Ligand SMILES: [Fe+2]
C-alpha cells in the first residue's frame with residue numbers, strides 16, 4: 001500500500017468516525033465499495049425473491065380485504081428491490097450484472113425465502129416475523145454510513161410497518177378463530193420461528209464480517225444484539241396470540257433483562273445458504289423463467305423507444 | 318444472457334411532493350424511454366400519494382461537481398460573513414429591519 005493510499009484510508013476512516021455520510025463519488029477503499037455492492041445487491045435480491053413465497057397465496061386469500069393487503073405488500077417488496085438495486089448501481093455495478101449473479105446462483109439472498117408457504121397462516125407469520133425481523137435490521141441500517149443505502153432504508157422502513165401489521169392481523173384472526181385455525185397458526189409459527197431467528201446471521205463470534213461492519217458503521221449493532229432485540233419484542237406478541245414459540249429453553253431472565261433462548265441449528269442454516277434448503281431450486285427456477293420469458297418485452301420496449309427517439313430527431317432536423 | 322448494452326437506460330426521478338413545493342430528487346430507475354420512465358416513477362415512488370408531479374431525466378444528462386473539489390468550490394463562502402444580516406451592527410431599539 002502506498003503512502004498516499006494510507007492517508008486516504010485514514011481520512012476516510014476519520015469521516016466515518018465523525019458520522020459523515022459517504023456518497024458514491026467520494027473516495028472509498030475498494031473493500032468498502034465491494035462490501036457494499038455485495039450487501040446492497042443481496043438485500044435487493046432478498047426483496048425480489050421474497051415476493052415468490054407470498055405471491056403463492058395472492059390468488060387464494062380468504063377474502064378481498066386480505067387480497068388487497070397482500071397484493072399491496074408484495075408490490076412494495078418489488079419497490080424495495082428497485083430502490084436497493086438503484087443504490088447498488090451508484091457504486092458501478094450494472095443491473096444486468098446483478099441479475100446475472102442472482103440467476104446463476106452466485107449471489108445470495110435471505111435464506112428465509114427458501115422455505116415453502118404451505119398454508120394461509122404462513123402468510124400471516126411471514127408478515128409478523130419475517131417483516132418484523134427485517135424491520136429491526138433495516139431500522140438500524142437507516143443510519144448506515146453509505147448515503148444511498150441509508151436513504152433507501154428510510155423509504156423502506158416507512159413502508160414496512162404496514163407489512164408487519166397486515167401479517168399480525170391475519171394471525172389474530174386465526175389464533176382467535178376456530179381450533180383448526182388456531183392450530184394452523186401454531187403450525188406456521190413452529191415452522192418459521194427458528195428460520196426467522198437465523199435471519200440475523202451467524203453468531204457474532206462466528207461472523208467474520210462483524211468487526212469490519214462496525215468499524216465502517218455499516219452495521220451499528222451485531223447479529224446477536226439484533227436477534228435478542230427481536231426475541232424480546234416478539235415473545236409478548238406471541239403470548240397475545242395465545243401461541244407458543246417452539247423453544248423449550250425459552251425463559252425470561254430477570255438478571256439480564258432479556259429472554260434466554262435455546263440453541264439455533266446452524267447446520268440447517270448453512271445447508272440452506274449453500275443451496276440445499278427446501279425451495280432454493282424452485283426460487284431460482286422461478287426467477288430465471290421470469291427473466292427469460294420477459295426478454296422479448298425488454299427488447300421490444302427498447303426498440304420502440306429508439307425508433308421513437310430517431311423519429312423525433314429527424315423531425316427536429 | 319443479454320449484454321450490458323441492452324439494458325434500459327437509467328433515469329433520475331424528481332418529485333414535487335405537494336403543490337407549492339419544489340421537485341426533489343428521490344432516486345432512479347430503468348426505463349426504455351421517457352414515457353415509460355414517468356410511468357415507472359409513478360409506480361415505484363408514489364404508491365402512497367408521495368407526489369403531485371414527476372420529472373424524469375436520463376442520468377447521462379446530469380453533470381456533477383467532483384467531491385475532491387468541494388473545498389475550493391464551497392469553502393470560500395465560509396469567511397464571507399458580511400453576506401449575512403447579523404454581520405451589520407444596528408441599535409436594538411430599531412424595529413422592522
Ligand atoms: Fe421489504
Ligand SMILES: [Fe+2]
Pocket residue numbers: 077131134160163
Ligand atoms: Fe416487507
